[in-house]
Amino acid sequence: DxxxxxxxxxxxxxxxxxxxxxxxxxxxxxxxxxxxxxxxxxxxxxxPTRIQKKTKEKEQEKNTECEMVNDILKENDGNEQVGDCHPKNKSTYPDWQCANTKLVEDPLVCMPPRRQKLCVHFLADKNEIQRIDNQDKLREAFIKSAAAETFFSWYYYKSKDSKGN
Structure with missing residues (x-):
């Protein structure tokens, strides 16, 4: 069987x-x-002697993603907000939040600082949510949020590295 x-x-x-x-x-x-x-x-x-169609499509998709990221990050030196996401070093990191029902339902669960400052503007902002009406726009919102979060995190941790590496 x-x-x-x-x-x-x-x-x-x-x-x-x-x-x-x-x-x-x-x-x-x-x-x-x-x-x-x-x-x-x-x-x-x-x-392989010829470029396959899927490879070309992936390259075009990659260019579209890069353009999307470049559009939201252009001319930003890490000190300007992206959408409604602010640089990580703009204010001090919050403390761990425990028993805050605005963040978590379970009073025994604590929310770490990095999750409180996570850039989700392109996924959670009221105006942005209204724009997300299909999978492509949802994908775009994820890409933009990930780009902004990565961008600001890189600047934040780079500034904490005393060697400047």
């Missing part, structure tokens, strides 16, 4: 050989993952 695997979309063949005795290329536990017929070993295979 192989159990109930009715909901499996792929890798649902559990016999390593077909009824004629030949290897089953769709065997769920074969040596290579089901969607990777060529084994890893890039140096032993010749380089």
């Amino acid at each position: 192989t159990g109930n695997f009715d909901d499996c979309q792929s890798q649902n063949e559990f016999c390593d050989e077909k009824s004629d005795g030949k290897d089953n290329e769709k065997y769920a536990f074969r040596d290579k993952p089901q969607d990777h017929d060529e084994a890893c070993g890039c140096k032993s295979r010749p380089k």
Whole structure:
């Protein structure tokens, strides 16, 4: 008995050989993952001669993401706010917040300072929420929030490094 695997979309063949005795290329536990017929070993295979369509699409997507990030961070020296996110060094870090029902429901749970200052403006601001009406705009909001948070965190920790590295 192989159990109930009715909901499996792929890798649902559990016999390593077909009824004629030949290897089953769709065997769920074969040596290579089901969607990777060529084994890893890039140096032993010749380089592909043409750029695949997916690679071009990924590059265009990457450029779009970079443009999105550049738009919100351009000309910012780490001391200016991004959206409604403020630099980490603008004010002192708050203390741990315990039993604050505005932050957490459980009175025994404490919220660390870094989570209190987390930049979620592009995901949580009332005006921004109204703009998020499909997956692409949600993705854009995540990218912008992550970019702003990373940007400010980098500046904050860079300023704390006395060596300036």
